[in-house]
Amino acid sequence: MTDRYSRYEQLKFDRPHPRVLRITISSPLKLNAMTARLHREVSEIWRDVDDDPSISAVIITGGQNSFSAGGDLNHERKVCDDYDMRMQAMKEARDLVYGMINCSKPIVSAARGWAVGAGIAAVMLADISIVAKDANFSDGHAKIGVAAGDHATILWPLLCGMAKAKYYLLTADSFTGAEAERIGLVSMAVDDAELDDKAVQVASKLAEQAPAALRWTKHTLNHWLRQAAPIFDASLALEFTGFGGPEGKEGIDAFLQKRKASYSPDTPF
Template identity: 40%
Template sequence: MSLFKDYRAILFNRRGRVLEVTLNRPDKLNATDAVLHTELARVFVDISNDPDSDVVVLTGAGRAFSAGGDVSWMQDAIDVPERFEQTVREAKQIVFGLIDCEKPIIAKLNGHATGLGATIALFCDVIFAAEHAKIGDPHVSIGFVAGDGGAVIWPQLIGYARAKEYLLTGDLMTATEAARIGLINHAVPADKLDGQVGAFADRLAAGATKAIRWTKMSINIGLRDLATSILDASLAYEAMSNGTPDHQEAVRAFAEKRVPLFGRSGGAA
């Protein structure tokens, strides 16, 4: 596992030709901080270059898949806006890393997937979730633009009308509802999740490897074109929202465990 020896916030395990990749900040519900974000920006390239795997299962340690961005990390970006330039660059690398990885990536949502966590899950190729898991992109609830991939992938999976409803409100939905409307593939009882994901991964691993890889890449041509045309603008909007009073208010309110009071970003700061 020499390719993966320097990772601090992601764990790796092999099961035959299946590579199991686990986001590993369980005490923070696998929320993304600077370390995990940087590792996510390169992990899918390393996975692509791994000679010992053909299929990837991506999951989270503990109770969640990923709870999005760590709020203390967000405050750092507010305090030192220049740091957000690196975040924007890495966000593009995460999305294109997922799109360009030839190996099929199965998302195993053992718990909630929100914000960037939802984006990462939805850019995977096949998505299984425990029925109790909730999925959503609540960027707007913290005064942030859903710019790190949500504006690309949600409309492609569930159409523009439904995507706008969820992205403009930040509402979460159950995995059962997500499967019903086509946002994910399967919602299963929690005690069946490992078995069903394992069986599907084994099925792909036993298949015609190159045919599977190149079929994925063919399907992703259109998705890559969309990401290329949308991400620069949506991430620029997200960077602009990083400096708004609404975003600072939301981050402060989260730290103080209260409801944020929005409404100042349209007028004087």
């Protein structure tokens, strides 16, 4: 593996095909939840991938445990009270979304277990998303008292329609990989035992096709997302406004303390 990837500590790399880079999320936290360092690494890796002439396609996965259960809420509670940390986290969230959209290499996600928050963003933003039928997904923002930011407001209505997007983003209900495929939120759902091989098969096929043709096809298709950039920027700003306000703090406190959150009904818009 080239030196460009040596600085990453919580992303692991291998080559299941000579021109395919597989990125495996490897967090010390339960269910591959994202440490502050991992969140930064996932936001930065796409520039290195884009600049690497030795690869033609990418797989991002979470290994045998879970894809990623999202941000570490103990760290995110500190983000609520620290402006500089909040702005850093917001920048990384923006870089993750735009990094995957603008990366010229086709990206395949392979997800099992849980994918929440930044984890589900990385799954859904992949050009081809392959998930285990029994995987579990949730956007989760509303559950901790902040607006759905990240990727969902620009991507989900395009993939599965406004009605389903509103249902799952407003309720923060979880759903399976099989359901995600049924509503069109992912490319395909397979049995868990088939997941890794299927991802390698698809990524290898992409790597062996005409690279410019694939990259320009991705580039033009993603104009659908770029034209929605004002929606994304607004949702991200409102999400991090929420982290600094009473609802975000109460939502995270309640989750960490394993109690029901209590919100004021009179909070102004």
